[in-house]
Amino acid sequence: MSTNIFSLNHASLIVANINISLVFYCEVLCLQQVDRPDLGFPGAWLQLGAQQLHLLELENPDPITGRPEHGGRDRHVALNALALTPVQEALNKAGIGYTMSISGRRAFFCRDPDGNAVEIIEWA
Numbered sequence: 001m002s003t004n005i006f007s008l009n010h011a012s013l014i015v016a017n018i019n020i021s022l023v024f025y026c027e028v029l030c031l032q033q034v035d036r037p038d039l040g041f042p043g044a045w046l047q048l049g050a051q052q053l054h055l056l057e058l059e060n061p062d063p064i065t066g067r068p069e070h071g072g073r074d075r076h077v078a079l080n081a082l083a084l085t086p087v088q089e090a091l092n093k094a095g096i097g098y099t100m101s102i103s104g105r106r107a108f109f110c111r112d113p114d115g116n117a118v119e120i121i122e123w124a
Contacts, residue, residue, distance in 0.1 A: 010045075011077045012054035013116045014062075018042045021055050024112050028094045029079075029087065048079065064115035070099050071109030071117030080123040084108065087120050 015021040022044055025031045031046040031053065042057035068074045081087050084106055091098055091110055098120075101107035106122035 008051055010052040010054050012056055013077065013112070013114070014058050014060045015055050015112070015114045015116075016057070016060065017113075018044055018055060018057045020113050021057075024094075024096075025053070025055065028090050028096065029118075030090070053077065053079075060114065067111075067115055067117070070102070071111060071119060072099075072101060072103070074117045076109065076117035076119050078107075078119040078121055081120050082123065084120060084122045 022033065025044075025046055026033055031048065034045050034047045034052070036043060036045040036054075044055045046053040046055070088098065088108070096110055098108045098110035101109065101119070101121075106124070107119055109117055109119050111117055
């Protein structure tokens with residue numbers, strides 16, 4: 001039986017403060033915020049080509065401390081980039097650390113202000 005599921009529509013992350021998170025995702029990573037319906041709690045939708053990343057300002061049931069230092073050993077979302085260098089420069093300017101992927105691909109992991117792991121992969 002073949003599957004009818006063919007792509008990822010969106011991923012969502014829990015954040016403590018949508019305004020702080022939007023600085024990271026929109027100003028540092030340069031993602032584009034798009035309209036979001038009133039869902040009864042704060043949040044934001046960010047467009048990534050045909051997919052989206054949804055930020056949900058809700059109480060986080062997961063610990064944000066004690067997570068693995070390298071994001072590749074934690075749950076994470078992976079975002080494609082045309083080039084890593086501009087993203088690395090933006091993270092360096094913002095004082096946000098990252099670790100290179102140990103897979104051998106051109107990729108690295110960083111964490112958002114809430115400790116969510118984000119992988120950035122250079123899409124060649």
